[in-house]
Amino acid sequence: MRAIFGALKEFNDDAMLMAKQLGSDGIHFNTPPIPGDVTWDADALQYLINYSAKFGLRVEMIENVPIRFYDKVLLGLPGRDEQIENYINIIRNMGKVGIPILGHHFCPNWAWRTTLTAPGRGGAGVAAYDRDKEANGNAYIYPYITDAVFPDRGKLWDNYTYFIKAVLPAAEESGVRLAIHPSDPPLEEVDGKARIFISLEDFKKGEAIADSDAWAVNLCLGCFSQRGGEDYALEAIKYFGERNKIAMVHLRDVQGCGDHFKECFLGEGNCNPAKLLCALRDVGYDGCLMDDHVPHIINDTRWGHTARANANGYIRGMLNMLEYLEPGNN
Numbered sequence: 261m262r263a264i265f266g267a268l269k270e271f272n273d274d275a276m277l278m279a280k281q282l283g284s285d286g287i288h289f290n291t292p293p294i295p296g297d298v299t300w301d302a303d304a305l306q307y308l309i310n311y312s313a314k315f316g317l318r319v320e321m322i323e324n325v326p327i328r329f330y331d332k333v334l335l336g337l338p339g340r341d342e343q344i345e346n347y348i349n350i351i352r353n354m355g356k357v358g359i360p361i362l363g364h365h366f367c368p369n370w371a372w373r374t375t376l377t378a379p380g381r382g383g384a385g386v387a388a389y390d391r392d393k394e395a396n397g398n399a400y401i402y403p404y405i406t407d408a409v410f411p412d413r414g415k416l417w418d419n420y421t422y423f424i425k426a427v428l429p430a431a432e433e434s435g436v437r438l439a440i441h442p443s444d445p446p447l448e449e450v451d452g453k454a455r456i457f458i459s460l461e462d463f464k465k466g467e468a469i470a471d472s473d474a475w476a477v478n479l480c481l482g483c484f485s486q487r488g489g490e491d492y493a494l495e496a497i498k499y500f501g502e503r504n505k506i507a508m509v510h511l512r513d514v515q516g517c518g519d520h521f522k523e524c525f526l527g528e529g530n531c532n533p534a535k536l537l538c539a540l541r542d543v544g545y546d547g548c549l550m551d552d553h554v555p556h557i558i559n560d561t562r563w564g565h566t567a568r569a570n571a572n573g574y575i576r577g578m579l580n581m582l583e584y585l586e587p588g589n590n
Contacts, residue, residue: 261509261540261582263575264288264320265568266550276315278565282572286320287312288508288550298329299346302353309357320548321508323363323441323478325350327370327403334368335408336419344423348430355434361507362436363478366420367443368405369453372398377556378522384567385556388522389445398451413454417465420456424470431474439476439507440466442483447519459487460496467505476507481536482552486514486521490531494539501543509540510552511575523553526574537578549575 265279266288279287294304312319330347332340354362376399378388387399411419424438431438443450446458456462467475477500484493500506513529514521526533540549551571560566584590 261537261546261549261579262286263572263579264548264550265317265572266290266321266323267552267568268292271311272563273315275563275565276312276317278569279317280315282569283576284572285317286548287317288321288323288548289319290323291326292322298343299349300325300353301349302356305350305353305357305359309359319359321361321363321439322354322359323439323508324365325362327405330364330423331368331405331408333423334366334405334416334419336411336415336422340419340422344426348427351427351430351436351438352434355436360436361439361476362431363439363441363508365441365443366416366423366457367455368408368410368416369398369451370402370404371400371444372450373400375399380522380555381525381528384525384558386523387553389520391519394451410453413448413456416454416456420466421469424466424475428470428472428474432472437474437476437507439478441478442480442487444480444483444486445521446483446487460484460492460499463496463500467503476505478508478510479506480510480512480552481531482510482512482514482523485530486517489517490535493531493536497536497539497545498543501540501545504544506540506545506547508547509545509549511536511549512552512554512571523555525555526551526571533574534578534581537582541582549579551575 264286265284267290268275269290308319330343333343373387374390374393376387377385380386443455443457481493484496513531515524515529551568554564554567554571557567
């Protein structure tokens, strides 16, 4: 296992330098702002590789394409076949340039929080979700689908099946793993909109539908903690790890579960992070780990450079200890 720096949404030289200075050799982009109105060509993707290489970093994964690239796919609307062809083009181009993982979600109204400033440790601001405050709207500000007729869970599964069956052959041919992220929060309904990929049972269903080595999980342990705490997160690690279905691990946590939770610093949430890492080791996971959402620390940037450095160092220190404790290393 190795810690990488991630969740970059822009070409930020400072963040890239920071990644290298903190010891990372890999980088992860989330919806990078590269050219393309409906798809990404190989030149645009190669730019990511060249840009990262200037800092001695390799691109480990792209998580998410712009929502406009596959909104009709999510909703099952006319035009989805064209969007699927454009998505296949991205997969093939990622294979050409050597980016091995493409992450995605299948949730039309995506991540949802009712506040981003709940009080955390020492007054740090943390994101939180409270079912009772949904009427105030989503505190996250980013492009997602708002004005549409949203499908119910059954129709969402139909739309997912149509999509994944269409794109997996290209992924298999191109050597690209398609990593599905849990809906966040992992609840059957948020803001009156249905969701899938909210439980371990949902992921088992998705795996059976895909029936492919190219299908994998973007294992957000924060989401599994939100669903059922430490035991649930450990169950997910065991199930997916033993089946070699973990493409990437997001190591974050929350306090609380279900309809009411708030994010927090590593080590003060539902899960013992060291226990999670030991479980990942025990199932033979040897891929990348990264921090994900982080609290807002005093005098930090909007992106959270200080908080991300703290989380990255925490993860890296635990990995060093894990390696030290291996037989013959001490």
